[in-house]
Amino acid sequence: MPRGRFDPILVTGLAVLAVATVLAILAPWISPTDPLVQHDVLQTRFLPPLTRGPDGVMHWLGTDSFGRDMLARLLYGARISLAVGFLAVGLSLGIGVGVGAAAAVVGGATERTLMGLTDAALALPRLVLLLALVALFEPGLWLVIIVLGVTGWMPVARLARAEIRAVLARPYVMAARATGVGRAHLLLRHVLPNAAASLLVAAALAVGNAITLESGLAFLGLGVPPPAPSWGNMIAGGREALVNAPWVSIIPGLAIIAVVVATNLVSDGIRDVIDPATARATPGSSRSPAVQHRTE
Numbered sequence: 001m002p003r004g005r006f007d008p009i010l011v012t013g014l015a016v017l018a019v020a021t022v023l024a025i026l027a028p029w030i031s032p033t034d035p036l037v038q039h040d041v042l043q044t045r046f047l048p049p050l051t052r053g054p055d056g057v058m059h060w061l062g063t064d065s066f067g068r069d070m071l072a073r074l075l076y077g078a079r080i081s082l083a084v085g086f087l088a089v090g091l092s093l094g095i096g097v098g099v100g101a102a103a104a105v106v107g108g109a110t111e112r113t114l115m116g117l118t119d120a121a122l123a124l125p126r127l128v129l130l131l132a133l134v135a136l137f138e139p140g141l142w143l144v145i146i147v148l149g150v151t152g153w154m155p156v157a158r159l160a161r162a163e164i165r166a167v168l169a170r171p172y173v174m175a176a177r178a179t180g181v182g183r184a185h186l187l188l189r190h191v192l193p194n195a196a197a198s199l200l201v202a203a204a205l206a207v208g209n210a211i212t213l214e215s216g217l218a219f220l221g222l223g224v225p226p227p228a229p230s231w232g233n234m235i236a237g238g239r240e241a242l243v244n245a246p247w248v249s250i251i252p253g254l255a256i257i258a259v260v261v262a263t264n265l266v267s268d269g270i271r272d273v274i275d276p277a278t279a280r281a282t283p284g285s286s287r288s289p290a291v292q293h294r295t296e
Contacts (some may be wrong), residue, residue, distance in 0.1 A: 076228075080086070100156065134222040139221075
C-alpha cells in the first residue's frame with residue numbers, strides 16, 4: 001500500500017469504527033446505568049429520549065419496554081455486535097487464508113481437492129446453514145461467532161488462492177525460489193505480505209456482513225439470548241412498539257447502519273489506495289474484491 005496518501009473515505013470509515021470500538025470498550029465506565037437493571041417498569045417504560053426518570057437519571061436515548069436505559073444497552077450491545085463481527089471474520093480469514101495458501105503453494109492434487117471442497121461448501125446456502133446450525137445448539141455469543149466464522153471462509157479461500165498464485169508468478173518470488181528458499185519462508189516473507197492488501201479489502205466487507213447476519217439471527221431469536229443486549233435483539237424488542245416508541249428499534253438500527261457503512265468505506269478506501277486507477281469507477285459503487293479480481 002503506498003505511503004503518504006490519505007484517502008478521505010478510508011479515514012472516515014476508520015474514524016467511525018474507532019469511535020464505535022472505543023465506546024464499546026469504555027461501556028462500563030461511560031454507561032449511565034446497568035443495561036440489565038429494571039426499575040419501576042410502569043413508571044420508566046418507553047420514556048422518550050432526553051427524559052429524566054423518576055429516580056432522577058437522565059435517559060439520553062430513552063428507555064425500552066422494561067424501563068432499561070437505551071444508551072446503556074446500546075453501548076453494551078456494541079460490545080457483542082462488534083465482537084461477533086471482528087472475531088468471526090478473524091476466524092474466517094484464518095481458515096480461508098490457510099486453505100487458499102495451501103492450495104496455491106502445494107498445487108497439484110492437493111489444490112484440486114481443497115478447491116473442490118471449497119466450491120462444494122460455497123454451494124450451500126449460507127443463511128439456511130446458519131439457521132440450521134444455530135437452531136441445533138443453544139444460542140450464545142461464542143456459538144454465533146464460530147458458526148459465522150466456519151460458514152464464511154470459502155470466498156476468502158478462493159480470493160487468497162488467486163492472489164497468492166498471482167504473487168508466486170512475480171519475478172522476485174521466482175528469484176527467491178531459485179536461491180533455494182523454503183516454501184514456508186517464501187509464503188510468510190514474500191507472498192502473504194504482498195497479497196494482504198486484497199485480503200484486507202475482503203475482510204472489511206466481511207465485518208459488516210457478519211454484523212448484519214448476527215443482527216438478523218438475533219432478531220429471529222437465534223442469536224445472543226436476552227436479556228444480554230445486542231443490536232439485533234434490541235431491534236426485535238422494539239418491533240411491537242414502533243408506533244408508540246419508535247426509538248427502541250430505530251436507535252440500534254441506525255448504529256448497525258453506521259458501522260456497516262463504515263466497513264464499506266474502509267473497504268473502498270483500502271481499494272482506492274491500492275489501485276487509484278480503478279478508484280470509484282462508478283459513483284457510489286462498491287464492488288467486492290473477488291468480483292473486481294475476476295473482471296480486471
